[in-house]
Amino acid sequence: MTMATPRLLVFGDSLSFHGPDGGCPSDEPRLWPNVAARELGGSADLVAGIGWTARDLWWSLTGDPRVWAELHRADVVVLAVGSMDTLPSPLPTYLRTGLRYLRPDGLRRVVRKAYLAAQPRLSVAFRGRPAVLPPRLTARYLDTSASALRTLRPSLPIVGWLPSVHRAASYGYVHTAREETAAGIAAWGRKAGVPLLDLPAVVGAHVLGGHGNADGMHWGWEGHEAVGRAMASLIAPLLADAGAATPARGRAGT
Numbered sequence: 034m035t036m037a038t039p040r041l042l043v044f045g046d047s048l049s050f051h052g053p054d055g056g057c058p059s060d061e062p063r064l065w066p067n068v069a070a071r072e073l074g075g076s077a078d079l080v081a082g083i084g085w086t087a088r089d090l091w092w093s094l095t096g097d098p099r100v101w102a103e104l105h106r107a108d109v110v111v112l113a114v115g116s117m118d119t120l121p122s123p124l125p126t127y128l129r130t131g132l133r134y135l136r137p138d139g140l141r142r143v144v145r146k147a148y149l150a151a152q153p154r155l156s157v158a159f160r161g162r163p164a165v166l167p168p169r170l171t172a173r174y175l176d177t178s179a180s181a182l183r184t185l186r187p188s189l190p191i192v193g194w195l196p197s198v199h200r201a202a203s204y205g206y207v208h209t210a211r212e213e214t215a216a217g218i219a220a221w222g223r224k225a226g227v228p229l230l231d232l233p234a235v236v237g238a239h240v241l242g243g244h245g246n247a248d249g250m251h252w253g254w255e256g257h258e259a260v261g262r263a264m265a266s267l268i269a270p271l272l273a274d275a276g277a278a279t280p281a282r283g284r285a286g287t
Contacts (some may be wrong), residue, residue: 039075039272041066042100042107043095044046044087046117048197051251056083063254068261078103079115084130086118087174094178108275109268110182112175112193115218116232117198118166119211121204122147123155126165153205161209168210172217179225190271192264193222194230198237201249228267235263236262 043049043066050057057064057080063070065115080093080100090112093100104110122129132148135141168173179191195215198236199208222229239245239256246252252260 037109039073040106041070041109041111042103043077043079043111043113044090045113048116049079049113050163053246053253063257065257065261068258069264072262072265084117085114085247087114087171088166089113091178093173094181098135104185105260112232115171116196118171119214120165121156121161121207122163122165122198123152123159137181153203156205156207164210168214169215171214172221176221176225179227190254192228194232194265197232198240199250200241230264230267
């Protein structure tokens with residue numbers, strides 16, 4: 034791979050692989066990472082999971098050998114996490130995620146159904162607090178991850194984004210923690226020299242206008258197209274600079 038055909042390594046949450054009707058395989062060409070890669074004339078590798086936060090990004094970097102291999106081949110890393118960090122979490126994360134381990138199956142289904150029914154009411158009652166991840170931890174995990182990447186690949190371009198918006202009935206339409214988390218990420222991006230895509234500016238009207246997934250959180254294909262193009266515009270100058278810095282080698286480590 035060369036800078037002429039760049040390889041994007043994208044760390045994301047479900048916003049990176051859910052379309053208007055639900056989850057899609059990572060090679061679905063209409064997903065925003067693939068749109069961005071196509072705009073840049075390259076390819077995208079997606080490492081993501083439902084509900085992933087900045088903490089899951091760090092765990093993936095430190096614990097997934099597939100990621101370690103991809104880091105040798107990537108021309109740019111996209112830290113597309115942070116949105117799920119801002120969602121209301123009436124139950125502590127370890128309890129909420131632990132529901133899947135309840136047995137027998139009948140008990141798990143009953144408890145999960147009860148939690149999903151209570152979640153919007155609790156989100157409203159607690160005014161969106163606590164969030165899935167405190168804003169200070171989101172910024173800390175992003176910073177730790179970027180620092181680790183720069184230790185491994187000092188010249189590797191890194192970009193991120195500001196958290197998305199939602200109109201999700203499942204969270205009682207509450208999104209109290211978003212502004213504080215966005216401010217923390219923005220401050221971290223300035224300090225760390227990581228360019229950030231203003232996600233709400235690109236896709237906010239799409240989501241809040243009801244043009245995306247019926248869940249009020251994930252995007253339709255128009256949203257993915259807009260985000261992919263905007264991300265490509267953010268990345269393109271960084272690739273040009275990196276290519277100019279290493280014209281003979283194409284990419285660090287090759």
